[in-house]
Every structure is written in structure tokens, then in C-alpha cells.
Amino acid sequence: MKLKSYIGKILFLIVVIAIAVWAIKTQEPILGLDLKGGVHIVLECQDTEAAKATPELIESTRAVIENRVNALGLSESVVQRAGGINSRRIIVDIPGMKDPTKAEELIGKTALLQFKTEDGKVILTGADLKDVKVALSRETGHEGEAVIQFTLTSDGAKKFAEATKENVGKHIAVYLDEDLLMNPVVKEPITDGKGIIEGGFTPEKASEYVALLKGGSLPLKVEILSSEIIGPSLGEDMIKLSEKAAILAFILIALYMTAYYRFMGFLATVALTIFLLLDFGILLLLKATFSLPAIAGIVLTLGMAVDANVIIFERIKEEIRSGKTLKTSVSLGFRKAFRTVFDSNVTTLSGAIAIIWFGTGLIKGFGITLSLGILISFFSAIFVTRLLIDIFSSTSLAKYKSIFGY
Structure with missing residues (x-):
């Protein structure tokens, strides 16, 4: 040949x-982790009255946690289910991270965003967000301060326009889980579906909130079983x-x-x-x-x-x-x-x-x-x-x- x-x-x-x-x-x-060192966290999904820990919801929870970690730029991290299909445990390995407390806060929060009127009515949730990012304030006296800039979906923009129109001169509070982020007074209707959340954030804290909002809220409650720093x-x-x-x-x-x-x-x-x-x-x-x-x-x-x-x-x-x-x-x-x-x-x-x-x-x-x-x-x-x-x-x-x- x-x-x-x-x-x-x-x-x-x-x-x-x-x-x-x-x-x-x-x-x-x-x-x-064994070559670079970092944080190793073991989580377990819990049953609640609102939701049972089914394999599908456990996988959704894993995906949300992975999105949160990746949103912080920690793309080397590994978020995976432990054991077989019926296991409720999720393992998170974050090479290079030295602070397990920060990782626990990021992973363990439910991250339920809510916009509420003065009478406690929920007008928007995180599901109405189309995009969210960190920006710098241009407001006089707060120039350069980190803020969270958001864009709503078309349905969210309509709901927000109606709510701000009905609540001119009143407060609309913004909550993340139980934390009050801001409680501004509506000066005029907001019809373009865009806005900012101010709260005197540091750039790091604003980035953390954005990661939580981009990842979405956890479908299930999670309990941190162990968290440790692994040396190389x-x-x-x-x-x-x-x-x-x-x-x-x-x-x-x-x-x-x-x-x-x-x-x-x-x-x-x-x-x-x-x-x-x-x-x-x-x-x-x-x-x-x-x-x-x-x-x-x-x-x-x-x-x-x-x-x-x-x-x-x-x-x-x-x-x-x-x-x-x-x-x-x-x-x-x-x-x-x-x-x-x-x-x-x-x-x-x-x-x-x-x-x-x-x-x-x-x-x-x-x-x-x-x-x-x-x-x-x-x-x-x-x-x-x-x-x-x-x-x-x-x-x-x-x-x-x-x-x-x-």
C-alpha cells in the first residue's frame, strides 16, 4: 500500500x-481542592410544609446553588449531588476560597426578593426580574456608591407601572428574604420597567446580592451539615x-x-x-x-x-x-x-x-x-x-x- x-x-x-x-x-x-485548597461544604435538603424534597426539586436546588456560585466568578467550583438518586445531600467544593462564612451566606439564603406596598401586598418577586447587575450611583451625594440595577420582564414592568401609579407618595419596600434592602417613597410612576436598589452597599455586598438574584430563590430549604477549609x-x-x-x-x-x-x-x-x-x-x-x-x-x-x-x-x-x-x-x-x-x-x-x-x-x-x-x-x-x-x-x-x- x-x-x-x-x-x-x-x-x-x-x-x-x-x-x-x-x-x-x-x-x-x-x-x-487537594492541589489548590478551598472550602468544602455539605448541604442537606429539608422537607417543609411548602415543598417536599423530591429528586426533581433537589436537582433544581443544586442548579440554583451552582448558578449563585458561578455568578460570583467562581467557575472552578463543583456543585454536585452526593450518593444515589434518592440522596438529599449536595456537596459544594470551591477551590481558592478562604472564607467559609461567605460561602455559607451565599449558599444558604433562600434569596426570595419581594417588593411590598405599605399594607404588605407583594407586587413583584424575583421571578419578575429579567436582568440584574451591579452599577455605580450617579445620585448627588452618593456618587460612585454601589447599587443594584434591575430590568423587569414585560409582565413585571406592567405590574410595577400599575403599583407605582397607585402608590405615588407612599413607600414601596424591597426585601430579600427577611432583610429590608430599601424603603423608598414613590415620587412618580415608573413605566419603563427599570430601576435601582440602593442600600449603602459595598461593591462586594452588591455583587453577593446580584449573585443571589441571578441564581434565583432556592426551591427547598437547605441545612449546612458541615463546612470546612481544605488545605492543599x-x-x-x-x-x-x-x-x-x-x-x-x-x-x-x-x-x-x-x-x-x-x-x-x-x-x-x-x-x-x-x-x-x-x-x-x-x-x-x-x-x-x-x-x-x-x-x-x-x-x-x-x-x-x-x-x-x-x-x-x-x-x-x-x-x-x-x-x-x-x-x-x-x-x-x-x-x-x-x-x-x-x-x-x-x-x-x-x-x-x-x-x-x-x-x-x-x-x-x-x-x-x-x-x-x-x-x-x-x-x-x-x-x-x-x-x-x-x-x-x-x-x-x-x-x-x-x-x-x-
């Missing part, structure tokens, strides 16, 4: 590698030592594969390098969190990738010893090794999926990196290694049997 017949596969591989390299160059890795398990020096150890381990694997399988071992080393690029690149694109268990999953799949190559090369050598040509031996070797490699990967993948389904936090991260690594290592062994060996077995190098390890 001529080299030009591999052009399509080569171009495909180049594009995939280019995307992975781009991700590694441009995307910042997200470090988990590895210091910067230990991380650097781990990186050196990983590089040394890869070099030793490359040397062994090349010494034992000669040129095929060298090609396998190239395939393993591509595997690592793809694995890290895809994890970065998926915004995966790198923790110690997650890194262990990557190392484990590297070992599986090496194992797959060893199985394939031994099958090829068996075919060569039986007197077949190199091209025929490569074809038969991959065909016979495929079932063994496939079964091994499916078995491990099944266990990894179970870890993802039932695990939480760091354990779930291990399952995710393991699953992704298994799929990429299988692609590396069956597609990348095969492509490299096919290309070089079609060249004049194929006549030098010694460089192929037989």
Missing part, C-alpha cells in the same frame, strides 16, 4: 493533535517533584519499549506521546478539575496504553516467527490482539462508569479521567500505533528486520 493512501488518516491525526496542543497552550488547568495536600515543591517523577517514568517506559521492541517500540513511544497530548487536551477542553485521584486516573490509563501496545507487538512477533511477511504479520497481529485489548478496556471502563455513577467529589473525578483515558488509549493503540507501523512497514525500512525487534 502506497504512502498516499494514508493521507486522509494522517491529516485527521494532525488536526486532532493540533486541537489538543492548542488547548494545552491556551487553557488554564482547573486545580481541585501538595505544596508547590511537591507538585514540581511529581512532575519530574512523571517525566522520568515516561522516559524509562520509552527506553524499555525501544530497547525491547526496537523500531516498533519507538513508534509506540510516539503513540504514547500523542495519547498524553490528547488526554490532557481533551480534559482541558472539558474544563475537568485536576485533583490527585484524577491524575492517578491519567497515570493508570498510560499504563493500560503501554499494556495494549505490548499485547499487539507480541502478536505481531508471533506471526513473524511463523514465517509471514511483515505486512501480513502486522495485519494479523492487530486483528488477533484487538479482541484482547477491547475486552480489557471494556472491563475497566465498566468499573470506571460505576465509579462515576455512584461516586462523588474526588472519587468521581478519578472515574471521569479514567474513562476518558481508556477511550483515548484504545484509540492510540488501535489507530495511532497501527497507522505509524503501517506507514513505516511500507517503506524501505521494513527490510531491516533487526530494527523491528525480530
Whole structure:
């Protein structure tokens, strides 16, 4: 088979590698609590007279908490259900945060926004908000003070216009849960559906309120079971030592594969390098969190990738010893090794999926990196290694049997 017949596969591989390299160059890795430290909070959803903690409402509560945390710019955080589908617990991990009290206030508030007239009638709620953001006051005497600027939905704007028209000269109070944010006098009807909430806020407090309002009110009451600051398990020096150890381990694997399988071992080393690029690149694109268990999953799949190559090369050598040509031996070797490699990967993948389904936090991260690594290592062994060996077995190098390890 001529080299030009591999052009399509080569171009495909180049594009995939280019995307992975781009991700590694441009995307910042997200470090988990064990590498970066932060706040770890365990919540439990409670039944109330207004609502029972059904799986659907628990998931809605989780989503609201996630929106609140993300609205503060803490996109590295992980908010997930703990245990099985019937579990009421929600785990919140916020890497880099040092103040658990702030996190508890942000997460635990119901965040029910209400606009009330003097007689206690509710005219607007947070559901009537279309947009909300922090702005700076232009009012004389309060220039530069942080305020909350809001825009109402079309229905909310109509209700607010009617309410302000009916209450000119009267107070309309703004409450968040039980806290009175402001109690201004209506000077004239507000018909454009826009307004500001003033309360002498600091920029940080205004941002916190905006995060609560953007996230919405909690469908269920939550109780904080535990809240703690987690310090990084590895210091910067230990991380650097781990990186050196990983590089040394890869070099030793490359040397062994090349010494034992000669040129095929060298090609396998190239395939393993591509595997690592793809694995890290895809994890970065998926915004995966790198923790110690997650890194262990990557190392484990590297070992599986090496194992797959060893199985394939031994099958090829068996075919060569039986007197077949190199091209025929490569074809038969991959065909016979495929079932063994496939079964091994499916078995491990099944266990990894179970870890993802039932695990939480760091354990779930291990399952995710393991699953992704298994799929990429299988692609590396069956597609990348095969492509490299096919290309070089079609060249004049194929006549030098010694460089192929037989």
C-alpha cells in the first residue's frame, strides 16, 4: 500500500493533535481542592410544609446553588449531588476560597426578593426580574456608591407601572428574604420597567446580592451539615517533584519499549506521546478539575496504553516467527490482539462508569479521567500505533528486520 493512501488518516491525526496542543497552550488547568485548597461544604435538603424534597426539586436546588456560585466568578467550583438518586445531600467544593462564612451566606439564603406596598401586598418577586447587575450611583451625594440595577420582564414592568401609579407618595419596600434592602417613597410612576436598589452597599455586598438574584430563590430549604477549609495536600515543591517523577517514568517506559521492541517500540513511544497530548487536551477542553485521584486516573490509563501496545507487538512477533511477511504479520497481529485489548478496556471502563455513577467529589473525578483515558488509549493503540507501523512497514525500512525487534 502506497504512502498516499494514508493521507486522509494522517491529516485527521494532525488536526486532532493540533486541537489538543492548542488547548494545552491556551487553557488554564482547573486545580481541585487537594492541589489548590478551598472550602468544602455539605448541604442537606429539608422537607417543609411548602415543598417536599423530591429528586426533581433537589436537582433544581443544586442548579440554583451552582448558578449563585458561578455568578460570583467562581467557575472552578463543583456543585454536585452526593450518593444515589434518592440522596438529599449536595456537596459544594470551591477551590481558592478562604472564607467559609461567605460561602455559607451565599449558599444558604433562600434569596426570595419581594417588593411590598405599605399594607404588605407583594407586587413583584424575583421571578419578575429579567436582568440584574451591579452599577455605580450617579445620585448627588452618593456618587460612585454601589447599587443594584434591575430590568423587569414585560409582565413585571406592567405590574410595577400599575403599583407605582397607585402608590405615588407612599413607600414601596424591597426585601430579600427577611432583610429590608430599601424603603423608598414613590415620587412618580415608573413605566419603563427599570430601576435601582440602593442600600449603602459595598461593591462586594452588591455583587453577593446580584449573585443571589441571578441564581434565583432556592426551591427547598437547605441545612449546612458541615463546612470546612481544605488545605492543599501538595505544596508547590511537591507538585514540581511529581512532575519530574512523571517525566522520568515516561522516559524509562520509552527506553524499555525501544530497547525491547526496537523500531516498533519507538513508534509506540510516539503513540504514547500523542495519547498524553490528547488526554490532557481533551480534559482541558472539558474544563475537568485536576485533583490527585484524577491524575492517578491519567497515570493508570498510560499504563493500560503501554499494556495494549505490548499485547499487539507480541502478536505481531508471533506471526513473524511463523514465517509471514511483515505486512501480513502486522495485519494479523492487530486483528488477533484487538479482541484482547477491547475486552480489557471494556472491563475497566465498566468499573470506571460505576465509579462515576455512584461516586462523588474526588472519587468521581478519578472515574471521569479514567474513562476518558481508556477511550483515548484504545484509540492510540488501535489507530495511532497501527497507522505509524503501517506507514513505516511500507517503506524501505521494513527490510531491516533487526530494527523491528525480530
